[in-house]
Amino acid sequence: MAKRIRFDAESRRQELPVGGGGGEGGVPDLISRLPDEVLGEIISLLPTRDGARTQAISRRWRPLWRAAPLNLDVDDLSDEDHKRIIFATKILSEHTGPGRRFSLTGFRLHNRFAKIDGWLRSRALTGLREIEFSYEFQISPLPRPMPQSALRFAPTLCVAEFACCSFPNEIVSELNFPHLKQLTLNAVSISEGTIHAILSGCPILESLVLDGNIGYRCLRISSATLRSLGVSDAWNYKEVRLEQVIIEDAPQLERLVPRPPKCDDLEIRIVKAPRLKTLGYLSKRISTCEMGTMIFQKMVLVGHPNPTRTVKILALNTNPNLDIVVKFLKCFPCLEKLYIMAFIQGRFKNTKNVRRYASLKCLDLHLKMVHLIRYQNNVAYASFVKFFVLNARVLEYMKFAVARGECDAKWISYQHNELRLSDRASQCARFDFEADYLDSRGSVCIQAINDLATDDPFGR
Missing domain, CATH: 3.80.10 (Leucine-rich repeat, LRR (right-handed beta-alpha superhelix))
Structure with a gap:
C-alpha cells in the first residue's frame, strides 16, 4: 500500500508543468494551472508596469495581460x-x-x-x-x-x-x-x-467625501446606505462655498468627519443619524454643530441637551480647555476614544483642581484611549493630562504626540513624574510619548475616511 501511495504521488508530480511555466529549479508552477479568468483578476490587481511584465513569464502568460481587466x-x-x-x-x-x-x-x-x-x-x-x-x-x-x-x-x-x-x-x-x-x-x-x-x-x-469644493452652499444628505461622510468648505472667499450641512435622514451613517474648515461659518445639523459612532474633528471654526437637542456653538454647549450614547469615537481640534472637553464627555457618556489636536499657538486653560469633574460616567465605565496631539511641556498641559490620569478608571492607553527633538529618554522620564503617571486611576493603562505629529491642524486623510474596514479613521 505504501509503495502504491508513493507511486501515485510521483505520477501526479510528473503531470504538473515545470520550468518554462514560471517555476524555478523544477518546482511545479501551480499558479499557471489556474483558469485564465483567475489569472486575469490577479494581473489586474498588480501595478500597471508589473501587470504588463507578466507577458514575459512564458508563452502561457503572453496573451493574458491584454485580455485581463485593465x-x-x-x-x-x-x-x-x-x-x-x-x-x-x-x-x-x-x-x-x-x-x-x-x-x-x-x-x-x-x-x-x-x-x-x-x-x-x-x-x-x-x-x-x-x-x-x-x-x-x-x-x-x-x-x-x-x-x-x-x-x-x-x-x-x-x-x-x-x-x-x-x-x-x-x-x-x-x-x-x-x-x-x-x-x-x-x-x-x-x-x-x-x-x-x-x-x-x-x-x-456607502462613503462620500466632499472636500474643499466650490459652487454650492448647502449640502443635504438623505441616504439609506451611506455609512461614512467627510465634508469641508473651501479657501476661496470669492466663490460660492459650503456653509451648511444638513443630514436629514441617514439611518446607516456611522462616521461624520468634518475636515478642518477653512472659514468660520460652517454649520452642521444632524436631524436623523441613529447609528452615528464616530465624530470629528470638531473645532471653533464650525459655528454651529447640532445633534437633536444638543447644540454646540463654536465648541460651547448651549442649553441642557439629552446625552447621545451612540458616539464612541470623538476628535476635537482645539486648545482643549478642560471645561469644554468635560461638557463633550457629558454629552457623549459612552465615549471610548478621545482625540485632541491642540493648536500650537496659545495655551490650555490651567485647571488647578483636576478632581472637580471626577463623577463622570464616561470616565468611570467607558473611556479607554486618549490621544493628545501637539502636547507641550508646561503647567497648563500637565494639569489637563492629570485630569485623565487620575480619574479615567478604565483607561488602557494614552498617547502623547510631541514635536521632534523633545522626545528623548530624559524628557520622557521627567514627564512620567510631572504627570503623576504612577498614581493613575487605571493600573493597566499604558503611556506612550512619540515624536510623530504632522504640522497640520487636525487633518485626517481622505483615504482613512473612505476606509470602511475600520471604524476609527483617526488612528491611521
Whole structure:
C-alpha cells in the first residue's frame, strides 16, 4: 500500500508543468494551472508596469495581460511627463479591455484636453469600475473642465474620485450610478443642483467625501446606505462655498468627519443619524454643530441637551480647555476614544483642581484611549493630562504626540513624574510619548475616511 501511495504521488508530480511555466529549479508552477479568468483578476490587481511584465513569464502568460481587466495608473508608467503620455496611449490602443481601474492624477493639462478625452473614450476602459481623475493643483479663477467622457462609465463605476476640475453640470441629471459605493470630490467646481442630482442617482453609496469644493452652499444628505461622510468648505472667499450641512435622514451613517474648515461659518445639523459612532474633528471654526437637542456653538454647549450614547469615537481640534472637553464627555457618556489636536499657538486653560469633574460616567465605565496631539511641556498641559490620569478608571492607553527633538529618554522620564503617571486611576493603562505629529491642524486623510474596514479613521 505504501509503495502504491508513493507511486501515485510521483505520477501526479510528473503531470504538473515545470520550468518554462514560471517555476524555478523544477518546482511545479501551480499558479499557471489556474483558469485564465483567475489569472486575469490577479494581473489586474498588480501595478500597471508589473501587470504588463507578466507577458514575459512564458508563452502561457503572453496573451493574458491584454485580455485581463485593465488597471492603468498613468503616474506609474514613468517619472517623465511625455513618456507617460506615450506609454498610456500605447497601452490603451493595444489592450482589448475591459477596464478595471484608471488613475490619472495631478495631470498638467496644457493643450492635452483632446488627448485625455481620447483616452477616456478608449474601448480598453469599457466597463470601468474605478476612476481617479485630477488635474495638477493650481490656484486659478477658471476651473479646468473635466471631459464629459469621464462620466460614460456611470453604469459600471464602483469607486470614483475627481479633483481639481470643473464638473460637467449639463449632463449629470441624465446619469445614474447604480453600483457606486465610494465617491470623492476634492477641490471641484460643481453646482448645488448637480451634487444633489449625483447623490440621488447613487442608490448604494456607502462613503462620500466632499472636500474643499466650490459652487454650492448647502449640502443635504438623505441616504439609506451611506455609512461614512467627510465634508469641508473651501479657501476661496470669492466663490460660492459650503456653509451648511444638513443630514436629514441617514439611518446607516456611522462616521461624520468634518475636515478642518477653512472659514468660520460652517454649520452642521444632524436631524436623523441613529447609528452615528464616530465624530470629528470638531473645532471653533464650525459655528454651529447640532445633534437633536444638543447644540454646540463654536465648541460651547448651549442649553441642557439629552446625552447621545451612540458616539464612541470623538476628535476635537482645539486648545482643549478642560471645561469644554468635560461638557463633550457629558454629552457623549459612552465615549471610548478621545482625540485632541491642540493648536500650537496659545495655551490650555490651567485647571488647578483636576478632581472637580471626577463623577463622570464616561470616565468611570467607558473611556479607554486618549490621544493628545501637539502636547507641550508646561503647567497648563500637565494639569489637563492629570485630569485623565487620575480619574479615567478604565483607561488602557494614552498617547502623547510631541514635536521632534523633545522626545528623548530624559524628557520622557521627567514627564512620567510631572504627570503623576504612577498614581493613575487605571493600573493597566499604558503611556506612550512619540515624536510623530504632522504640522497640520487636525487633518485626517481622505483615504482613512473612505476606509470602511475600520471604524476609527483617526488612528491611521
